[in-house]
Amino acid sequence: MSDILLQVDGLEAGYDDVQVLWGISLKVERGAMTTLLGANGAGKTTTLRGVIGSLRPRAGRVMFAGEDVTQLSAHAKAARGLVLVPEGRQLFSDMTVEENLEMGAYSPRARQHFKSQLEKVFSLFPRLEERRRQKAGTFSGGEQQMLAIARGLMSVPEILIIDELSLGLAPVVVQQLVETLKALKAAGVTILLVEQNLHLALALCDYAYVIAEGRPFLEGPCREVAAKPEIRQAYLGL
Amino acid sequence: MFGILASVIDGILVGAVYGLAAMGLTLIWGVMNVINLAHGAIIVIGMFLLYIIVYSLGLHPYVAIPAMIVFGFLFGIVLYWIAVHRVIGQAELMSLLSTFAVNMVLIGLGTAVWSTSPYNVPVSMPSISLHGYTFTGTHITAAIMAVVIAGLLYVLLYHTRIGKAVRAVANNREAAELTGIPTTQVLAMAFGLGVALAGVSGTLIATLFPFTVLSGDAYQLKSFVVTVLGGLGNPAGALLGGVALGLIEGLATPFMPVSWIPVVEFGLFVFCLIAFPRGIFSFTKA
Ligand SMILES: Nc1ncnc2c1ncn2[C@@H]1O[C@H](COP(=O)(O)OP(=O)(O)OP(=O)(O)O)[C@@H](O)[C@H]1O
Ligand SMILES: [Mg+2]
Numbered sequence: 001m002s003d004i005l006l007q008v009d010g011l012e013a014g015y016d017d018v019q020v021l022w023g024i025s026l027k028v029e030r031g032a033m034t035t036l037l038g039a040n041g042a043g044k045t046t047t048l049r050g051v052i053g054s055l056r057p058r059a060g061r062v063m064f065a066g067e068d069v070t071q072l073s074a075h076a077k078a079a080r081g082l083v084l085v086p087e088g089r090q091l092f093s094d095m096t097v098e099e100n101l102e103m104g105a106y107s108p109r110a111r112q113h114f115k116s117q118l119e120k121v122f123s124l125f126p127r128l129e130e131r132r133r134q135k136a137g138t139f140s141g142g143e144q145q146m147l148a149i150a151r152g153l154m155s156v157p158e159i160l161i162i163d164e165l166s167l168g169l170a171p172v173v174v175q176q177l178v179e180t181l182k183a184l185k186a187a188g189v190t191i192l193l194v195e196q197n198l199h200l201a202l203a204l205c206d207y208a209y210v211i212a213e214g215r216p217f218l219e220g221p222c223r224e225v226a227a228k229p230e231i232r233q234a235y236l237g238l
Numbered sequence: 239m240f241g242i243l244a245s246v247i248d249g250i251l252v253g254a255v256y257g258l259a260a261m262g263l264t265l266i267w268g269v270m271n272v273i274n275l276a277h278g279a280i281i282v283i284g285m286f287l288l289y290i291i292v293y294s295l296g297l298h299p300y301v302a303i304p305a306m307i308v309f310g311f312l313f314g315i316v317l318y319w320i321a322v323h324r325v326i327g328q329a330e331l332m333s334l335l336s337t338f339a340v341n342m343v344l345i346g347l348g349t350a351v352w353s354t355s356p357y358n359v360p361v362s363m364p365s366i367s368l369h370g371y372t373f374t375g376t377h378i379t380a381a382i383m384a385v386v387i388a389g390l391l392y393v394l395l396y397h398t399r400i401g402k403a404v405r406a407v408a409n410n411r412e413a414a415e416l417t418g419i420p421t422t423q424v425l426a427m428a429f430g431l432g433v434a435l436a437g438v439s440g441t442l443i444a445t446l447f448p449f450t451v452l453s454g455d456a457y458q459l460k461s462f463v464v465t466v467l468g469g470l471g472n473p474a475g476a477l478l479g480g481v482a483l484g485l486i487e488g489l490a491t492p493f494m495p496v497s498w499i500p501v502v503e504f505g506l507f508v509f510c511l512i513a514f515p516r517g518i519f520s521f522t523k524a
Contacts, residue, residue: 107418
């Protein structure tokens with residue numbers, strides 16, 4: 001009895017005349033942590049951009065909470081709780097921490113929960129509360145990643161999609177973010193994670209999809225996937 | 239001696255209005271990377287709106303100020319959908335051509351209706367006299383209004399939700415879309431704001447000086463000078479840049495024929511572009 005929150009069928013997408021994705025399919029169960037793995041350039045970010053709508057899919061279908069949302073714009077999806085924390089954080093660097101969080105809660109649905117969500121976010125990341133009036137652009141890498149996740153949480157996600165959680169961060173900071181993810185999962189937030197650090201991802205997740213060169217490569221429960229030798233192949237691009 | 243000071247003060251008053259015009263230009267650039275070449279034509283619309291309000295409708299001249307803000311905003315949104323939306327994110331030449339085309343259409347229509355002969359709308363305001371020099375009431379009023387409108391823009395951008403969304407879109411449009419901000423609507427609105435600012439500066443200028451359908455070019459060029467002084471994309475810098483330009487005009491006027499003023503202004507323009515490519519008063523966008 002699984003409850004599928006997000007389902008992607010045969011997604012094809014690309015940039016100008018370069019097609020990058022050739023039929024990616026995946027399912028994300030409600031309340032679970034799913035991960036999308038693959039070598040550099042495999043098409044993970046492109047998949048997420050296609051799902052979220054910042055890139056228009058050429059073919060395929062995105063179902064969210066039982067509804068076809070393929071053609072919706074990214075802001076409409078965010079308003080429904082399909083929230084992406086993008087690669088490279090993409091903060092509003094000229095704006096303060098507080099303003100970044102306020103923008104996270106821009107949609108009418110998120111606005112209703114602004115106060116309670118802000119409290120939650122500040123209890124997860126007390127550092128952000130201390131620095132609420134600081135400009136996001138002046139933050140360290142770890143602080144920026146915290147803020148990016150916090151901004152995503154302010155959108156009151158049904159599903160939180162995170163592209164590259166640990167990239168460029170010190171191990172202590174990564175450990176802290178991992179704890180945060182565990183806490184979110186325990187609180188019932190559905191998570192789709194793209195992560196460079198294979199061991200970290202496979203230790204955290206319930207189910208994994210591996211893609212290679214824009215095509216599905218293998219999938220399975222994380223414990224099984226971790227034991228498969230082919231996974232190295234997907235990563236080394238052999 | 240006081241004569242020069244009086245000229246400088248008057249220059250600063252007028253400069254505040256130039257600053258307001260430049261704010262419209264710089265806001266649009268800052269949010270959507272479009273140089274609006276219809277800026278001058280929109281300033282002219284503001285001028286003729288004053289004429290219509292006073293002579294066709296028989297209303298008080300300053301009624302034209304709020305009227306132009308509202309009309310400019312709506313007109314700007316319409317212009318956005320007609321001429322700007324499709325060129326967002328494309329090469330800058332595309333938006334230059336498209337807004338230039340709008341400029342030509344507006345000037346053409348204006349010429350058909352009003353010809354290119356000069357118009358003057360006398361506005362009577364009490365003046366202030368000091369040491370035998372008169373500071374015209376309209377100049378003082380225009381400067382105060384420019385500063386008040388600039389202040390309102392600041393409050394909008396920094397203290398309202400929608401204004402913060404405008405800044406978010408200016409800062410990172412893709413991220414803004416991801417946080418649920420309908421960025422296309424925000425762009426249209428920001429264009430409307432920029433047009434309203436340009437238009438209302440035109441209305442204020444028309445309370446000071448005579449104008450023709452072709453006056454827009456000169457003021458558009460002044461806006462460019464102000465913008466390089468203040469830093470492109472920086473509204474607060476634009477007001478300072480405007481005041482600085484007014485000050486320079488005020489300083490230069492007693493010493494040289496009027497025809498030399500553009501030479502000074504554009505000499506300064508080129509100098510600033512070379513020496514301070516980010517603007518002298520630019521504090522943001524490091
Ligand atoms: N904006 C773009 N324009 C053109 N090609 C792009 C663009 N972004 C990505 N690509 C190409 O698409 C392919 C997939 O890129 P994508 O960013 O999805 O990979 P990824 O799996 O996220 O890699 P990484 O682990 O390095 O983040 C790459 O070959 C890349 O060169
Ligand atoms: Mg990537």
